[in-house]
Amino acid sequence: MSARPPRGEGGGARGPEENTAALAQVRRAVREFLAAREQAVRLAAGELTVAVSGGADSLALTEAGAAAARGLGLRVRALVVDHGLQAGSAQVAETAVRTARQLGADSAEVLTVDVTGRGGPEATARRARYAALRAALPEGRGLVLLGHTRDDQAETVLLGLGRGSGPRSLAGMRPLDPPWGRPLLDVPRSVTVRACAALGVRPWSDPHNDDPRFTRVRVRNEVLPLLEDVLAGGVAAALARTAAQLREDSEALDELAGRLLGSALGAEGLAAEVLAPVAGAVRRRVLRRWLLDAGVRELTDAHLRSVDALIAHWRGQGGVWLPGGFEAGRKRGWLTISHGAGGPDAYPRRDAR
Secondary structure, three states, rough: OOOOOOOOOOOOOHHHHHHHHHHHHHHHHHHHHHOHHHHHHHHHHOOEEEOOOOHHHHHHHHHHHHHHHHHHHOOEEEEEOOOOOOOOHHHHHHHHHHHHHHHOOEEEEEEOOOOOOOOHHHHHHHHHHHHHHHHHHHHHHOOEEEEHHHHHHHHHHHHHHHHOOOOHHHOOOOOOOEEOOOOOOOOOHHHHHHHHHHHHOOOOOOOHOOOOOOHHHHHHHHHHHHHHHHHOOOOHHHHHHHHHHHHHHHHHHHHHHHHHHHHHOOOOOEEHHOOOOOHHHHHHHHHHHHHOOOOOOOHHHHHHHHHHHHOOOOOOOOOOOEEEOEEEEEEEOEEEEEEEOOOOOHOOOOOOO
């Protein structure tokens, strides 16, 4: 969605030449993204989907996606999610549909969602949006391009840092996380604004993007501009580079953990003796993958460290209660995972941390 750029980035229409250069930068980013991910493009089954909000990021992405898709023989389908959270949202969505068609989308449609569930409005809206986009893919296959920019990446890294979320969060958003594709993670938000000026379209400015009730908005409009000012610019780019470096390290460790998981898996669970000599950081990645594969969700660092204690600090303690009614335990040298209707108090045990 459209939002004011951080200090040092500039924004809006500066002049025809700069706007044209900005449009070329967005097109190049999308073209190179698709060219480097041939397998993901093949899975698109002849159709490339773009999530459109009506803001500058998604409109610039739609035009660039349509331009790149023509060279690949793909149709472009624009999906606009109407969350129904603001008065006039249906009209905003229909305007976005028309604009997406004008920018080259072969088809465009509105997906209406109900924003309900646990968490704040940002989190529940995001879950509803992603679920609707995923459900709209034919047979669950395809690639959905999202308009996240370098500024979005910087905000994500700062939020993760402030919450102590660990390296996975600090690594930010992945360029490709099927079915999601993010071609603009190296493109500043101000560039998409100027690209829209070059295209002669007026992006929609979401009032929520300036509502200080939302933490991300305050990071965007207060924290990042202050950091840019104090550190003399370049903060968003530096945070995005940091995320990329951490992501490379994380992916390498995940690959190693995947091989170890294969070695430790047995008919009775995970062999503790195989994992005991492994460095804790790698071992917890193995445990995380094992627990996720078993259906455990919403894992925290505290959960993983408690399960890890069944290997690293084994002293005969009881099981560890996990989200969703799961319990991890250790029996005869094997880590096991079971699912029941009890709760944390249903399993008498000593503290496993």
